[in-house]
């Protein structure tokens with residue numbers, strides 16, 4: 001992953017930090033995580049790049065194992081996540 005130039009696929013927040021263990025850890029909304037578009041608990045493939053995207057930790061936590069469409073719908077209904 002390109003450090004310092006990561007962008008959340010869901011809220012479009014940019015410049016996420018991929019180093020989760022940084023002692024000067026940023027707020028969770030600025031931390032990059034790998035999200036599985038189809039959650040592995042729902043049968044999504046864990047190591048398939050097509051099923052992976054960069055997500056900030058806030059979106060990732062909010063999405064959990066919701067389907068992508070369900071999550072985006074929830075998000076568009078004003079349940080502000082980030």
Ligand SMILES: [Zn+2]
Nearest residue numbers: 008011056059
């Ligand atoms: Zn986000």
